[in-house]
Amino acid sequence: xxxxxxxxxxxxxxxxxxxxxxxxxxxxxxxxxxxxxxxxxxxxxxxxxxxxxxxxxxxxxxxxxxxxxxxxxxxxxxxxxxxxxxxxxxxxxxxxxxxxxxxxxxxxxxxxxxxxxxxxxxxxxxxxxxxxxxxxxxxxxxxxxxxxxxxxxxxxxxxxxxxxxxxxxxxxxxxxxxxxxxxxxxxxxxxxxxxxxxxxxxxxxxxxxxxxxxxxxxxxxxxxxxxxxxxxxxxxxxxxxxxxxxxxxxxxxxxxxxxxxxxxxxxxxxxxxxxxxxxxxxxxxxxxxxxxxxxxxxxxxxxxxxxxxxxxxxxxxxxxxxxxxxxxxxxxxxxxxxxxxxxxxxxxxxxxxxxxxxxxxxxxxxxxxxxxxxxxxxxxx
Amino acid sequence: xxxxxxxxxxxxxxxxxxxxxxxxxxxxxxxxxxxxxxxxxxxxxxxxxxxxxxxxxxxxxxxxxxxxxxxxxxxxxxxxxxxxxxxxxxxxxxxxxxxxxxxxxxxxxxxxxxxxxxxxxxxxxxxxxxxxxxxxxxxxxxxxxxxxxxxxxxxxxxxxxxxxxxxxxxxxxxxxxxxxxxxxxxxxxxxxxxxxxxxxxxxxxxxxxxxxxxxxxxxxxxxxxxxxxxxxxxxxxxxxxxxxxxxxxxxxxxxxxxxxxxxxxxxxxxxxxxxxxxxxxxxxxxxxxxxxxxxxxxxxxxxxxxxxxxxxxxxxxxxxxxxxxxxxxxxxxxxxxxxxxxxxxxxxxxxxxxxxxxxxxxxxxxxxxxx
Numbered sequence: 001x002x003x004x005x006x007x008x009x010x011x012x013x014x015x016x017x018x019x020x021x022x023x024x025x026x027x028x029x030x031x032x033x034x035x036x037x038x039x040x041x042x043x044x045x046x047x048x049x050x051x052x053x054x055x056x057x058x059x060x061x062x063x064x065x066x067x068x069x070x071x072x073x074x075x076x077x078x079x080x081x082x083x084x085x086x087x088x089x090x091x092x093x094x095x096x097x098x099x100x101x102x103x104x105x106x107x108x109x110x111x112x113x114x115x116x117x118x119x120x121x122x123x124x125x126x127x128x129x130x131x132x133x134x135x136x137x138x139x140x141x142x143x144x145x146x147x148x149x150x151x152x153x154x155x156x157x158x159x160x161x162x163x164x165x166x167x168x169x170x171x172x173x174x175x176x177x178x179x180x181x182x183x184x185x186x187x188x189x190x191x192x193x194x195x196x197x198x199x200x201x202x203x204x205x206x207x208x209x210x211x212x213x214x215x216x217x218x219x220x221x222x223x224x225x226x227x228x229x230x231x232x233x234x235x236x237x238x239x240x241x242x243x244x245x246x247x248x249x250x251x252x253x254x255x256x257x258x259x260x261x262x263x264x265x266x267x268x269x270x271x272x273x274x275x276x277x278x279x280x281x282x283x284x285x286x287x288x289x290x291x292x293x294x295x296x297x298x299x300x301x302x303x304x305x306x307x308x309x310x311x312x313x314x315x316x317x318x319x320x321x322x323x324x325x326x327x328x329x330x331x332x333x334x335x336x337x338x339x340x341x342x343x344x345x346x347x348x349x350x351x352x353x354x355x356x357x358x359x360x361x362x363x364x365x366x367x368x369x370x371x372x373x374x375x376x377x378x379x380x381x
Numbered sequence: 382x383x384x385x386x387x388x389x390x391x392x393x394x395x396x397x398x399x400x401x402x403x404x405x406x407x408x409x410x411x412x413x414x415x416x417x418x419x420x421x422x423x424x425x426x427x428x429x430x431x432x433x434x435x436x437x438x439x440x441x442x443x444x445x446x447x448x449x450x451x452x453x454x455x456x457x458x459x460x461x462x463x464x465x466x467x468x469x470x471x472x473x474x475x476x477x478x479x480x481x482x483x484x485x486x487x488x489x490x491x492x493x494x495x496x497x498x499x500x501x502x503x504x505x506x507x508x509x510x511x512x513x514x515x516x517x518x519x520x521x522x523x524x525x526x527x528x529x530x531x532x533x534x535x536x537x538x539x540x541x542x543x544x545x546x547x548x549x550x551x552x553x554x555x556x557x558x559x560x561x562x563x564x565x566x567x568x569x570x571x572x573x574x575x576x577x578x579x580x581x582x583x584x585x586x587x588x589x590x591x592x593x594x595x596x597x598x599x600x601x602x603x604x605x606x607x608x609x610x611x612x613x614x615x616x617x618x619x620x621x622x623x624x625x626x627x628x629x630x631x632x633x634x635x636x637x638x639x640x641x642x643x644x645x646x647x648x649x650x651x652x653x654x655x656x657x658x659x660x661x662x663x664x665x666x667x668x669x670x671x672x673x674x675x676x677x678x679x680x681x682x683x684x685x686x687x688x689x690x691x692x693x694x695x696x697x698x699x700x701x702x703x704x705x706x707x708x709x710x711x712x713x714x715x716x717x718x719x720x721x722x723x724x725x726x727x728x729x730x731x732x733x734x735x736x737x738x739x740x741x742x743x744x745x746x747x748x749x750x751x752x
Contacts, residue, residue: 035660036676075657260662262679268659269679275659281454281652283644284414284675284689285661286637291670293663293680300415300660300676303637308663 002082004117006139006196008052009088009110010043011103012127013060018248021348021369027059029127030066031252032331032349034259034268034275035297035312038069039246040127041076041277044085048076049273050135052123054083056113058106060090060099075276088113102217108206119199124219126193130255130266131243132273133194138237142196148232149202151175151224152194154243164190165220167236175234178224189236192243195219201232242266253346253365256312256329260295268297282315290321306336320355328360348372382514386433386462386494386577387426389419390596391445393503394540397623400744401724405444407621408436408502411707411725413634413644414688415675417448418621419502420653421643426498427455428649429510433462433492437485442468448654455652462492489581497580501571505630506618507643507651508572513612517574522610524579524600526553527572529614534559534566537629538620542569542597546611553609556601570614573600579607617642628722628742631688631705635671658691666697675708682712690725699729703739721745 016028023031029040040057047055055078059066072078073085088110090099100106107114107124114122121142123135133152142150153167161182167189168177179185205223209215215222227234242265246252259266268275282301287293292307301316306323313319314331320338327344330336334347337355345360348370353359357374360366368374395402401410408419419436426434434457438445445466451457452464467485489497498510508527517525528544531537538559544567545555559566583599603609617639619630633639644651658677663669668683675691682699690708695701698715705722712718713731720737723729724747737743 075655262662262664262681269662269677274657276657279655279657281650281655283640283651284673286635286640287669287672287674287684288637289671293667293669295665296663297660298663313660 002117004054004083004119006052006121006123006135007054007056007083007114007117007119008047008123008125008135009056009058009107009114010040010047010125010127011106011193012040012057012066013063013100013106014128015061016128016247019246019252020249021367022249022252022346023062025062025370026065027061027063027127028247030062030069031246032314033130033246033252034256034266035314036279036299037275037277038066039130040066040069041275042130042132043125043127044070044073044076044078045274045276046131046133046135047123047125048078048276050133052135053078053080054117054119056086056088056110057127058088058100058110060106063087063089069278071278075278077276083117086113102215102222103219104206104209104215104223105217107202107219108210108217111203111206114199114203122197122199122202124193124195124197128247129193129243129245131192131239132241132267132270132275133239133243135194135196138194139196141235141237142198145173145235146233147235148198149224149227149234150196150237151234152192152239153189153236154192154239155188156190158185158188161185161188161190165193167191169236173235173238175224175228175236178220178228180220189238191220192239193220193245249346249365249367253329253344257310257327259297259312260310279315288321306338306340314349327362382429382511383496383518384494385429385431385496385498385514385574386489386492387431387435387498387500388489389422389426389434389436390499390501390571391419391436391438391442392596393501394622397539398621398627400624400746401627401722402441404441404747406439406442408438409442409445409448410621410627411690412505412621412627412631413640414673414690416644416651416653418505419445419448420651421505421507422500422502423455423457424649424651425506425508425510426500427457427652429514431498431510432457432459433465433494435465435467435485435488437467439468442466450654454654486581486584489577492577495577497573497575497577499571499573499575499580503621504570504572504618505621505643506570506614506616507646507649508614508616509649513572513614514574516612517610520610521608523575523607524603525574525610525612526600527570527612527614528567529570529618530565530567532565534568535561535564537626538566538568539623539626541620541622542571542601543567544569544611546613551611551613553604553611555604567613568620569597570618571597624722624742624744625740628705628720628739631673632686632703634688635673635686640673656691667695682714705742724748 012029016023078085244255285302288305294309296308298313299315305321306319309326311328316333323340325342329346331349335352341358343360343362345366350371352373457464661678664681667680674689677692681697682695685702692709694711696714699712707725712729716729716733721743726748
């Protein structure tokens with residue numbers, strides 16, 4: 001058996017129903033993001049850049065595109081002889097089978113996967129957050145403080161604190177209580193859904209939780225409170241970089257727009273912490289003689305003849321003459337013909353907007369379904 | 382088509398493109414914003430279903446070996462067959478390539494393919510090799526040679542082989558060199574199809590006669606002895622063997638018609654090595670017009686009629702016109718570039734002005750700090 005110091009598990013089974021049409025066909029972690037990535041690329045690239053070479057990805061909802069994207073993990077350097085990436089869907093066994101009933105249950109059902117690597121620590125991640133983080137620093141704090149569990153937290157404004165799982169800590173950063181979406185928050189330290197557990201101890205708690213028929217089998221609701229209740233040492237690891245949960249259409253749009261500042265907080269251009277993704281051989285982008293570009297990111301394979309202002313343009317998009325794209329996200333292979341206005345919209349993959357058309361009213365974010373053809377003359381169809 | 386193996390012969394004449402080949406062979410010169418010269422021929426082979434490619438190169442091939450890796454971007458990282466790189470000799474390959482091939486005969490024998498496509502990298506084009514192979518097989522000839530018809534032989538295709546093709550029958554009557562006197566010529570694209578048996582016999586026979594002969598001369602010596610078929614290629618082709626042809630070729634790729642044929646084809650895509658760069662950022666105040674731009678760039682200044690590689694920064698007030706900027710170059714504030722070729726990893730300091738001309742573009746070599 002090859003011993004691994006720390007193995008990562010990425011929870012990627014959720015639907016992300018608040019993203020509406022975006023997750024109709026794909027799991028939330030596989031939703032395209034930032035001009036050429038998918039949301040899960042952040043967690044996977046963080047693992048790769050943090051030197052973690054063994055990653056399990058727990059899938060459940062609509063896993064096909066997600067599995068295709070991950071493949072054997074080559075883009076993240078996770079195609080390894082020992083370890084590498086493994087996709088872990090729910091499975092049948094002699095005793096029958098079951099869907100993953102909660103985050104803790106999903107991990108419990110894959111203790112066999114973890115046991116293979118005899119890890120000292122297990123890193124539990126969400127596949128749907130936008131951030132860059134060195135998990136090694138978090139692990140050293142976990143070891144240094146002799147914690148049984150370490151939870152990454154970020155300071156949020158008090159007004160927003162009731163949207164998050166809030167950690168109440170003592171002066172040394174030890175977690176004294178945890179409240180899921182409290183009406184009256186006592187602290188502003190929100191859980192980022194990133195946990196490091198000492199494996200042997202986690203295994204014990206997961207088994208106890210599995211035997212409790214009343215449990216929701218959830219890390220936030222059950223495992224963490226149970227650990228606190230039994231007097232274990234849980235510490236909060238403070239992270240002060242950029243972090244965004246892209247759970248809603250609004251926050252997804254905002255996180256994309258955050259990339260458009262030259263010195264964006266996501267640090268897309270940081271060369272020693274690259275963001276990896278699966279890409280093909282696509283030609284460079286061509287910017288035509290009449291194009292006008294402003295505060296936008298544009299990907300390979302695009303042909304831009306019109307105006308792009310404050311927008312995110314994915315690979316292979318065509319934007320015709322006298323067309324104007326403002327405050328929008330245009331996913332791969334969309335075709336925007338001549339004399340079109342696209343305003344504050346999210347065009348999913350392969351949308352065609354015929355000439356002399358307008359999409360979006362600039363107030364509410366308009367989401368146009370994958371592959372849709374918006375024919376001329378009308379204001380959406 | 383039959384099952385072919387391919388040999389890419391990189392014994393290419395670098396005499397007139399030295400400023401771009403000090404650190405690399407012609408095959409790995411960056412071109413068209415994100416490709417290398419060899420990507421085109423390699424993709425042509427792969428797109429015709431050829432899964433065994435041997436690349437014969439000179440010693441100065443670190444950059445080429447780095448680019449090719451295991452051949453994965455071209456789907457040539459195969460258990461059986463795949464990509465083979467033969468990297469030999471310190472001497473001038475122009476005169477010893479037949480010897481080089483002879484020394485690697487075992488590779489050629491081992492392949493199960495019975496037929497060979499022999500080609501060079503510096504003829505940049507997107508060619509349907511399957512169609513060429515079908516024409517070769519239908520002709521019943523021993524050897525098929527591919528050529529292109531040009532009316533600009535005085536300025537392009539310098540030093541290339543020319544063919545004397547009978548306009549009526551397509552019969553090959555002879556071969557010569559383009560010395561740039563006439564405008565009209567049928568230029569050999571250095572693509573040959575033949576049975577493997579013929580190639581091997583041929584190499585042995587020829588090497589026993591003389592060792593100081595270019596391989597293609599050896600083939601043309603057989604005109605009259607063997608049955609030659611000619612295949613005329615009428616698509617876009619750019620011969621990368623001079624600085625000015627390299628400059629013109631990149632500029633031609635700004636034409637959407639040319640780029641559509643050359644590298645926007647859905648059926649025959651051009652594959653290249655993947656680098657994980659973010660999308661390109663266009664900052665408020667930038668002005669970009671008629672430009673081919675790779676990912677990973679940050680544009681705050683003006684870019685006009687130019688080709689930019691990956692990770693190029695054009696700062697505020699900087700103006701880049703009619704220029705080719707290769708990977709990882711930073712053009713600082715208010716610098717002005719016109720008709721220049723900037724090789725990789727160059728820093729152009731603030732307020733620097735560099736100017737070349739269309740026929741004599743100024744080349745700034747790799748890793749220079751310009752103050």
